[in-house]
Amino acid sequence: MKTLQFTSILLIFVFFNSCKEVVSETSETAALVTETKKTEYNQSAQTLSKEFKDYWYAGKAEITSYKLKQARYGEIRNGKSVLVFVTEDFLPEKQVKANNSNEYNIPVLKLNATKNFNTGIYPYSIMQSTFYPVANNKHALKVSSSIQEWCGHVYTQLNNRDTFEIKSHSYFQGEADQSFKLDKTWTENELWNKLRIDPKRLPQGEIEIIPSLEYLNLRHKSKKAYKAYATLENGSYTLSYSKLNRILKIDFKTEFPYVIQGWEETTTSGFGDSAETLTTKASLLKTIKSSYWNKNTNSDEVLRQTLELE
Numbered sequence: 001m002k003t004l005q006f007t008s009i010l011l012i013f014v015f016f017n018s019c020k021e022v023v024s025e026t027s028e029t030a031a032l033v034t035e036t037k038k039t040e041y042n043q044s045a046q047t048l049s050k051e052f053k054d055y056w057y058a059g060k061a062e063i064t065s066y067k068l069k070q071a072r073y074g075e076i077r078n079g080k081s082v083l084v085f086v087t088e089d090f091l092p093e094k095q096v097k098a099n100n101s102n103e104y105n106i107p108v109l110k111l112n113a114t115k116n117f118n119t120g121i122y123p124y125s126i127m128q129s130t131f132y133p134v135a136n137n138k139h140a141l142k143v144s145s146s147i148q149e150w151c152g153h154v155y156t157q158l159n160n161r162d163t164f165e166i167k168s169h170s171y172f173q174g175e176a177d178q179s180f181k182l183d184k185t186w187t188e189n190e191l192w193n194k195l196r197i198d199p200k201r202l203p204q205g206e207i208e209i210i211p212s213l214e215y216l217n218l219r220h221k222s223k224k225a226y227k228a229y230a231t232l233e234n235g236s237y238t239l240s241y242s243k244l245n246r247i248l249k250i251d252f253k254t255e256f257p258y259v260i261q262g263w264e265e266t267t268t269s270g271f272g273d274s275a276e277t278l279t280t281k282a283s284l285l286k287t288i289k290s291s292y293w294n295k296n297t298n299s300d301e302v303l304r305q306t307l308e309l310e
Helices: 002-042 050-056 188-197 213-218 298-306
Strands: 061-072 075-091 106-119 122-133 142-149 152-160 164-170 177-182 205-210 226-233 236-241 246-252 260-269 276-290
Touching (some): 061 260, 106 188, 122 188, 142 188, 142 213, 152 213
Antiparallel strands (some): 061 075, 061 276, 075 106, 106 122, 122 142, 164 177, 205 226, 236 246, 246 260
16 A cells, blocks of 8 residues: 555656656747747847837827728729737747737737728728838738628638748638648738838839738639739839739838828729729828727727728
């Protein structure tokens, strides 16, 4: 009996000590990987100017509303779009916003871009999130896109790890649940953030680029890189995709903080014989700086009027 008790105690001792060793090893490995990632993003990092820090690290987000003329199903729909830019710390391994400051966090400029418009009786709600390192020397760390309408919804997420890891879920037949990897390359989503940091460093000429996740989902296109030709001149950045018959032009102020004035996206809209080339247009309404996460009372709804969203 004593032998059995001793054996049980010994096994418990070994089990708990083994767990501690595993946890320690795992923590050390995670810290090493994070340190490597942090060093990687600090190499050749863009030096942030005082005006950049004063503008983007003042504890407020920049919120800009736009009047939207959205092409969908062969017609132009009236709507509103909002671009919310804000800096925050990002956890490189879990790839989510960090709740606490940490030397291993990666500072990012985040863009939450929303669109709301109606197609006949039913509404569309679109949101894309892009987390781009302010170091401005790597690709976006994470991009996600969600589309909701009365037929159903679609969600796609790109995680920047050893490769681009893509996960996508859709109610459409043939697109239901997908998980695959792509080689790292430019993403259209990240260029909006990159423009706000330094438009002179936007890619130009012929490039391989993954179009916006919104476009790929709305048009049911394969999620992969396509060839495009990029030009930058006089406060306009243009991407031309010949194979997709699509042109995206982003207009912005040439002085810091490079506020986006509006954009145009020309592509085929509709299906079959009713398909035609239409242009989606967005024009700036209002820009405010606000810690919007604290503006959640009924009395704060007046800010939506300021942004001309109501």
